[in-house]
Every structure is written in C-alpha cells, then in structure tokens.
Amino acid sequence: MATLAQYYTIILKKIMRSCTKLAILAPLLFVTVCSKPPQKKxxxxxxxxxxxxxxxxxxxxxxxxxxxxxxxxxxxxxxxxxxxxxxxxxxxxxxxxxxxxxxxxxxxxxxxxxxxxxxxxxxxxxxxxxxxxxxxxxxxxxxxxxxxxxxxxxxxxxxxxxxxxxxxxxxxxxxxxxxxxxxxxxxxxxxxxxxxxxxxxxxxxxxxxxxxxxxxxxxxxxxxxxxxxxxxxxxxxxxxxxxxxxxxxxxxxxxxxxxxxxxxxxxxxxxxxxxxxxxxxxxxxxxxxxxxxxxxxxxxxxxxxxxxxxxxxxxxxxxxxxxxxxxxxxxxxxxxxxxxxxxxxxxxxxxxxxxxxxxxxxxxxxxxxxxxxxxxxxxxxxxxxxxxxxxxxxxxxxxxxxxxxxERSLIWHYPHYGNQGGEPSSIIRKGKWKMIHYYEDKRNELYNLEQDQAEKNDISLENKALTKSMLNELFNYLDNVGAKYPxxxxxxxxxxxxxxxxxxxxxxxxxxxxxxxxxxxxxxxxxxxxxxxxxxxx
Structure with missing residues (x-):
C-alpha cells in the first residue's frame, strides 16, 4: 500500500500533466501548481x-x-x-x-x-x-x-x-x-x-x-x-x-x-x-x-x-x-x-x-x-x-x-543625390530643433519643428550660435564614425x-x-x- 507521501506525489504529477492550476492542502503541505511555465513573447x-x-x-x-x-x-x-x-x-x-x-x-x-x-x-x-x-x-x-x-x-x-x-x-x-x-x-x-x-x-x-x-x-x-x-x-x-x-x-x-x-x-x-x-x-x-x-x-x-x-x-x-x-x-x-x-x-x-x-x-x-x-x-x-x-x-x-x-541628438547622413530630387546633406535633430547641412554650397538651415513642421521658415540666421553648435556636434559624430563625403x-x-x-x-x-x-x-x-x-x- 502506498504511503501518504507517495499518494500526494502521484496526485501532484497528474495535476502537472493536466496543466491545471490548483492549490492542494494537506497536513504540513501547501502547494500551488501553475497551468503553464511562463511563455516567451x-x-x-x-x-x-x-x-x-x-x-x-x-x-x-x-x-x-x-x-x-x-x-x-x-x-x-x-x-x-x-x-x-x-x-x-x-x-x-x-x-x-x-x-x-x-x-x-x-x-x-x-x-x-x-x-x-x-x-x-x-x-x-x-x-x-x-x-x-x-x-x-x-x-x-x-x-x-x-x-x-x-x-x-x-x-x-x-x-x-x-x-x-x-x-x-x-x-x-x-x-x-x-x-x-x-x-x-x-x-x-x-x-x-x-x-x-x-x-x-x-x-x-x-x-x-x-x-x-x-x-x-x-x-x-x-x-x-x-x-x-x-x-x-x-x-x-x-x-x-x-x-x-x-x-x-x-x-x-x-x-x-x-x-x-x-x-x-x-x-x-x-x-x-x-x-x-x-x-x-x-x-x-x-x-x-x-x-x-x-x-x-x-x-x-x-x-x-x-x-x-x-x-x-x-x-x-x-x-x-x-x-x-x-x-x-x-x-x-x-x-x-x-x-x-x-x-x-x-x-x-x-x-x-x-x-x-x-x-x-x-x-x-x-x-x-x-x-x-x-x-x-x-x-x-x-x-x-x-x-x-x-x-x-x-x-x-x-x-x-x-x-x-x-533628450538626445538624432543624425542622418545622405551624401548622395538619389532619384527623387533631394540634395546631398546631413541632418541633426535635437529636441524641437532640426538643422540641415548642404554639401553643394555648405549652407545650413535651421527649423523649429514644434512651430514649423512644414519647414517653411529657415531661422538659422536668427540663431547663429545654436546653428554653429549643432553643426559642430553633427560633424563630430560623422568624423568619429568615419563618414564619407561627396x-x-x-x-x-x-x-x-x-x-x-x-x-x-x-x-x-x-x-x-x-x-x-x-x-x-x-x-x-x-x-x-x-x-x-x-x-x-x-
């Protein structure tokens, strides 16, 4: 005849195989069995x-x-x-x-x-x-x-x-x-x-x-x-x-x-x-x-x-x-x-x-x-x-x-012309500010994207210090990673x-x-x- 401990062991194995979540109460024993182990997403x-x-x-x-x-x-x-x-x-x-x-x-x-x-x-x-x-x-x-x-x-x-x-x-x-x-x-x-x-x-x-x-x-x-x-x-x-x-x-x-x-x-x-x-x-x-x-x-x-x-x-x-x-x-x-x-x-x-x-x-x-x-x-x-x-x-x-x-800086680098009409340029965005540097004539454009999502108003001349700071950060990154230029x-x-x-x-x-x-x-x-x-x- 099986002992009490052996009896509970058999029951536990059956419960685990059936993947049923139960609480089992026995003298000096309280066990919770989960339906399935945690699944990876x-x-x-x-x-x-x-x-x-x-x-x-x-x-x-x-x-x-x-x-x-x-x-x-x-x-x-x-x-x-x-x-x-x-x-x-x-x-x-x-x-x-x-x-x-x-x-x-x-x-x-x-x-x-x-x-x-x-x-x-x-x-x-x-x-x-x-x-x-x-x-x-x-x-x-x-x-x-x-x-x-x-x-x-x-x-x-x-x-x-x-x-x-x-x-x-x-x-x-x-x-x-x-x-x-x-x-x-x-x-x-x-x-x-x-x-x-x-x-x-x-x-x-x-x-x-x-x-x-x-x-x-x-x-x-x-x-x-x-x-x-x-x-x-x-x-x-x-x-x-x-x-x-x-x-x-x-x-x-x-x-x-x-x-x-x-x-x-x-x-x-x-x-x-x-x-x-x-x-x-x-x-x-x-x-x-x-x-x-x-x-x-x-x-x-x-x-x-x-x-x-x-x-x-x-x-x-x-x-x-x-x-x-x-x-x-x-x-x-x-x-x-x-x-x-x-x-x-x-x-x-x-x-x-x-x-x-x-x-x-x-x-x-x-x-x-x-x-x-x-x-x-x-x-x-x-x-x-x-x-x-x-x-x-x-x-x-x-x-x-x-x-x-x-807040961090995001960098884009496209020193090419492509098929759609864009110009060779690199971009840095930091917070609401987006600066574009053009390689044909070395000009820069600055936009406040919170106020100007359509990028109609270049405000680089009104914000020369910010433009220069963002330009320096852009090229520090590009030079450090070995970017190639036209x-x-x-x-x-x-x-x-x-x-x-x-x-x-x-x-x-x-x-x-x-x-x-x-x-x-x-x-x-x-x-x-x-x-x-x-x-x-x-």
Missing part, C-alpha cells in the same frame, strides 16, 4: 516600403482607406515623431537590423545607386560626385534576427530585403527561413504572379504579392506557435511599379472625383517636380491591397490565440514617393518625400503594440528612429540587450510605459545643369500633369494586363 515586425506619414486614413487622409492599419494604431503606442534612419530604403533597413545610424554602418544609399564618376551617367550635371558606400550588410554585425536567435527564437523573413546580393541575404544574417527576400529593391514581376522572384515560387497566375507574403508569414507562425518566433513581414508594397486591381482603381477614381480633381497636381522642387495632391487611383488601390494583407496577418494572430502574447511593430523605411519613381503620393503638410532631406522624406508611421504591458500610453511626441527598434524589441521580450551593437539606438520600453526619455566634380558645367533643370521644369512637369489626368480618365487602361487578375480580395 513573440515578435511580428511589419515593414512597409515607401509608405508615407500621411498615407493612412487615421492621419486624416480623405483619399486612402487603411482600416486594418488604423485599428492597429488604436491598439498601439503611436510615435508621432517616428523617423526612418534614411530618406531611402537600404540604409534605413540596415539601421533596423543593426541599431546603428547610417554613417556608422556605412550603407548610406540604396544598394545599386551609382557613385563617383559613374554618377555622371545619370545625366544630371551635378556639382558633386557622391562617395562610395557599403553594398552588403556587414557580416560582423549581430543583427536583430541573430540576437533573437541567441535567445531561442525561430526567425522568419518574407518580402523585400535589398541589403546585398547573394551571400548577404536574410538567411546569411540570422533568419531561418527566407521567402522572397534577395537583392532587388522593387518586385521584379510586379504585384501579380508570375512574380519573377528567385526566392518565391509562383502558385496561381494573378496572385497578389502582398497577400501572398502575409499568408506565408501566417503559415510560419502556425507551424511555430508552440515556441517563440520572430516574423519579419517586409512588404514590397507600396514601392513602384505601382499596380492594383481594376476594381480598386475604379473605387479610387471615384473618390478622386468626389474630392474634386485639380487641374494642377505638381509644384517644382529644387531638381524635380513634387506631387501636391493625393489623387492617384492606382496607388490608392495598392495601399488598400497592402492594408488587406496587414489585416490578414493580424487576424491570423488572433485566430491562433497569439495576439495577446505577440509584440507587433509597424513602420516604413522612408517617406512616401512624391517625386521621382512613380510620383505616387503627397506628404503635405510635410515638405518633400522619399529622397528628400525634409520631414516628408524621413518621418514615418511608427507603432508599437506590446499587449502584455498594462496602461501603455496611446501616443508620444518624443523623437525616435528605426535604430531604436532593435533594443526596444529585445527589452520588451526580456531578451539580453547588446549595447555594443545597437550603439545608436535606445530602448523605448519606458516611453511605452509613460516615462520620458533623455567631392566636387571637376567636369561640372553650370550651363549644362541649368539647361537640364529648365527642361525638367517645362517638359517633365507638363508630361507629369498629362499622365496624372490620364489615369483618372474613365477609359484608362494600363500598358500591360496586371489588373486583369480578379483573384485578389476586393
């Missing part, structure tokens, strides 16, 4: 490409419809002063992966952009030649994915990578699984299958790329839901070539008509025209297609019972494309867009949802960047921080809990450049206005048959 990182600060209906856009993103914003801490670390994609993505500002990790332009004398082939007749930059994510970095792997996470990547050629793909930087991520910066086959992507198999002809990436991410999560996972969903959307279904084009054409179609939609910038109105029905449909896919992955989390235990990060890699590329959107009242040194080029949607933290604040105006996401994610899931790696980033956990953050082009001809700019301000501007109205005509058809697919979820 999961991470879902959603990165949108070229998605502007005002490309969401929750930001009071009267044109775009983003109900799923809007709902995520309601459930998150919204960082109103959230920034990408660059005005173009590859540098920003490298900063997310490394926790470093761009001048430090060395990827300062989109990978593939020409440098030095090769820049002359662009036919821009510029004063400067842009410097060389690193073209593969440096292997010596411990990426965010590698840091989470060291903490026991299964890691997954889907979508746009653009951080180097083969040998520097997601699987080379800590991701167990890579779907669709390789060297390209835009979807090579567009947004409908066949995708022409070496890392993504085609299923059904006409399948929508954004939804496919969300579905692949959901499949990974379902297979790995019993252990902690890090899923990085990096949409190619809403990068060009912009495409959508015929139904969504029709929907947004009607919205543009209801809002009132303007005769003019552009204004001339320094090098290129800049879009001034949100009325592109193709882009509107592409945004909604992407929002549908965001809704799919978020609802999948909920259906699997993982929404309460999964950290969700949502952001973009640079501003909306208002100039160059597809001239897709307007970022007004923010100035400029992708490729520009102004707020429209670097200010981003930036949400963090940590459902297990009680009483999180709904929004904050503390300036933050993509480099902060590395330490923030580690901190929120109780993983070990790596301050020697994410050296320019700070954990925002305390901010989410309602505390302040010590050099004068000995072949520069002012007359050639002026002729080029005159042509842009007349012929190019006129062509853009014609094309803008053309896609709003009732009989518009795209040059190819990409909208012939009706299998996407309208």
């Amino acid at each position: 999961n991470v879902l990182f959603i990165l949108i490409d070229d998605f502007g600060y005002n490309d969401m209906s929750f930001r009071n856009s009267s044109f775009y419809e983003t109900p799923n993103i809007d709902q995520l914003a309601k459930e998150s801490t919204v960082f109103n002063e959230g920034y990408a670390n660059s005005r173009v994609c590859s540098p920003s993505r490298a900063s997310i992966m490394t926790g470093k500002f761009t001048a430090r990790h060395g990827i300062t332009d989109w990978i593939g952009a020409p440098t030095g004398k090769e820049w002359r082939k662009k036919g821009r007749f510029s004063k400067l030649l842009p410097p060389k930059y690193i073209k593969n994510l440096p292997i010596e970095n411990i990426t965010l994915a590698e840091a989470l792997k060291q903490s026991g996470y299964s890691t997954f990547f889907a979508g746009k990578w653009h951080l180097g050629e083969e040998g520097s793909w997601p699987e080379d930087h800590g991701f167990d699984i890579n779907i669709a991520g390789f060297g390209a910066g835009s979807p090579p086959g567009g947004y409908f299958s066949p995708f022409n992507n070496p890392k993504l198999k085609d299923n059904i002809e006409g399948e929508n790329l954004s939804m496919r990436l969300a579905e692949e991410t959901a499949k990974f999560i379902k297979k790995n839901k019993e252990k902690p996972f890090f899923a990085f969903l990096s949409f190619y959307a809403v990068h060009g070539p912009i495409q959508t279904t015929q139904n969504k084009w029709q929907k947004y054409r009607e919205k543009a008509k209801e809002n009132g179609i303007r005769n003019s939609g552009y204004a001339m910038g320094h090098f290129l025209p800049i879009r001034q109105v949100q009325d592109n029905p193709i882009y509107g449909g592409l945004v909604e297609n992407m929002d549908d896919a965001v809704g799919h992955i978020l609802s999948s989390l909920e259906e699997m019972g993982l929404d309460k235990n999964t950290l969700v990060v949502f952001t973009s890699d640079n501003g909306g494309v208002a100039s160059g590329d597809n001239y897709s959107t307007s970022n007004l009242p923010l100035r400029g867009g992708k490729g520009y040194q102004f707020e429209g080029g670097i200010k981003e949607p930036y949400f963090i949802k940590a459902p297990w933290i009680k009483n999180t604040i709904k929004e904050t105006n503390i300036p933050v960047t993509g480099a902060d996401l590395y330490p923030t994610i580690l901190d929120l899931v109780d993983a070990k921080l790596m301050p020697e790696q994410h050296i320019d980033g700070l954990s925002l956990k305390s901010v989410i809990q309602g505390d302040s953050l010590e 050099v004068k082009d000995s072949s520069y001809d002012q007359n050639l450049e002026q002729n080029y700019l005159n042509k842009i301000a007349t012929e190019k501007l006129r062509h853009l206005e014609i094309e803008r109205l053309k896609i709003l005509e009732p009989n518009f058809k795209p040059n190819n048959d990409w909208w012939g697919s009706q299998i996407t979820k309208d």
Whole structure:
C-alpha cells in the first residue's frame, strides 16, 4: 500500500500533466501548481516600403482607406515623431537590423545607386560626385534576427530585403527561413504572379504579392506557435511599379472625383517636380491591397490565440514617393518625400503594440528612429540587450510605459543625390530643433519643428550660435564614425545643369500633369494586363 507521501506525489504529477492550476492542502503541505511555465513573447515586425506619414486614413487622409492599419494604431503606442534612419530604403533597413545610424554602418544609399564618376551617367550635371558606400550588410554585425536567435527564437523573413546580393541575404544574417527576400529593391514581376522572384515560387497566375507574403508569414507562425518566433513581414508594397486591381482603381477614381480633381497636381522642387495632391487611383488601390494583407496577418494572430502574447511593430523605411519613381503620393503638410532631406522624406508611421504591458500610453511626441527598434524589441521580450551593437539606438520600453526619455541628438547622413530630387546633406535633430547641412554650397538651415513642421521658415540666421553648435556636434559624430563625403566634380558645367533643370521644369512637369489626368480618365487602361487578375480580395 502506498504511503501518504507517495499518494500526494502521484496526485501532484497528474495535476502537472493536466496543466491545471490548483492549490492542494494537506497536513504540513501547501502547494500551488501553475497551468503553464511562463511563455516567451513573440515578435511580428511589419515593414512597409515607401509608405508615407500621411498615407493612412487615421492621419486624416480623405483619399486612402487603411482600416486594418488604423485599428492597429488604436491598439498601439503611436510615435508621432517616428523617423526612418534614411530618406531611402537600404540604409534605413540596415539601421533596423543593426541599431546603428547610417554613417556608422556605412550603407548610406540604396544598394545599386551609382557613385563617383559613374554618377555622371545619370545625366544630371551635378556639382558633386557622391562617395562610395557599403553594398552588403556587414557580416560582423549581430543583427536583430541573430540576437533573437541567441535567445531561442525561430526567425522568419518574407518580402523585400535589398541589403546585398547573394551571400548577404536574410538567411546569411540570422533568419531561418527566407521567402522572397534577395537583392532587388522593387518586385521584379510586379504585384501579380508570375512574380519573377528567385526566392518565391509562383502558385496561381494573378496572385497578389502582398497577400501572398502575409499568408506565408501566417503559415510560419502556425507551424511555430508552440515556441517563440520572430516574423519579419517586409512588404514590397507600396514601392513602384505601382499596380492594383481594376476594381480598386475604379473605387479610387471615384473618390478622386468626389474630392474634386485639380487641374494642377505638381509644384517644382529644387531638381524635380513634387506631387501636391493625393489623387492617384492606382496607388490608392495598392495601399488598400497592402492594408488587406496587414489585416490578414493580424487576424491570423488572433485566430491562433497569439495576439495577446505577440509584440507587433509597424513602420516604413522612408517617406512616401512624391517625386521621382512613380510620383505616387503627397506628404503635405510635410515638405518633400522619399529622397528628400525634409520631414516628408524621413518621418514615418511608427507603432508599437506590446499587449502584455498594462496602461501603455496611446501616443508620444518624443523623437525616435528605426535604430531604436532593435533594443526596444529585445527589452520588451526580456531578451539580453547588446549595447555594443545597437550603439545608436535606445530602448523605448519606458516611453511605452509613460516615462520620458533623455533628450538626445538624432543624425542622418545622405551624401548622395538619389532619384527623387533631394540634395546631398546631413541632418541633426535635437529636441524641437532640426538643422540641415548642404554639401553643394555648405549652407545650413535651421527649423523649429514644434512651430514649423512644414519647414517653411529657415531661422538659422536668427540663431547663429545654436546653428554653429549643432553643426559642430553633427560633424563630430560623422568624423568619429568615419563618414564619407561627396567631392566636387571637376567636369561640372553650370550651363549644362541649368539647361537640364529648365527642361525638367517645362517638359517633365507638363508630361507629369498629362499622365496624372490620364489615369483618372474613365477609359484608362494600363500598358500591360496586371489588373486583369480578379483573384485578389476586393
């Protein structure tokens, strides 16, 4: 016959196997058995490409419809002063992966952009030649994915990578699984299958790329839901070539008509025209297609019972494309867009949802960047921080809990011209002050962003001491990290450049206005048959 002690041991083992929480009272014995051991938190990182600060209906856009993103914003801490670390994609993505500002990790332009004398082939007749930059994510970095792997996470990547050629793909930087991520910066086959992507198999002809990436991410999560996972969903959307279904084009054409179609939609910038109105029905449909896919992955989390235990990060890699590329959107009242040194080029949607933290604040105006996401994610899931790696980033956990953050300087370095019309320059922001240093003529601009988000009033001359102090701090940082700078082009001809700019301000501007109205005509058809697919979820 079993002794009393043996009897209680048998009962305890049965209770532990059944994972039932009970209190057992016996002579001289009181034991509490918990249902399950503490679970590690999961991470879902959603990165949108070229998605502007005002490309969401929750930001009071009267044109775009983003109900799923809007709902995520309601459930998150919204960082109103959230920034990408660059005005173009590859540098920003490298900063997310490394926790470093761009001048430090060395990827300062989109990978593939020409440098030095090769820049002359662009036919821009510029004063400067842009410097060389690193073209593969440096292997010596411990990426965010590698840091989470060291903490026991299964890691997954889907979508746009653009951080180097083969040998520097997601699987080379800590991701167990890579779907669709390789060297390209835009979807090579567009947004409908066949995708022409070496890392993504085609299923059904006409399948929508954004939804496919969300579905692949959901499949990974379902297979790995019993252990902690890090899923990085990096949409190619809403990068060009912009495409959508015929139904969504029709929907947004009607919205543009209801809002009132303007005769003019552009204004001339320094090098290129800049879009001034949100009325592109193709882009509107592409945004909604992407929002549908965001809704799919978020609802999948909920259906699997993982929404309460999964950290969700949502952001973009640079501003909306208002100039160059597809001239897709307007970022007004923010100035400029992708490729520009102004707020429209670097200010981003930036949400963090940590459902297990009680009483999180709904929004904050503390300036933050993509480099902060590395330490923030580690901190929120109780993983070990790596301050020697994410050296320019700070954990925002305390901010989410309602505390302040010590004022610091944020640095951007873009010594290139790019495709969208921005000027080679570096930026420092400290508190409400933003200073821009231009490399063509060494001038500086100073803005008070609390009073002038549109950056209309340069107050550097009225604040010479502050401007000089911020300039010194900027270059102390840049020089200390070995930043590279542009050099004068000995072949520069002012007359050639002026002729080029005159042509842009007349012929190019006129062509853009014609094309803008053309896609709003009732009989518009795209040059190819990409909208012939009706299998996407309208």
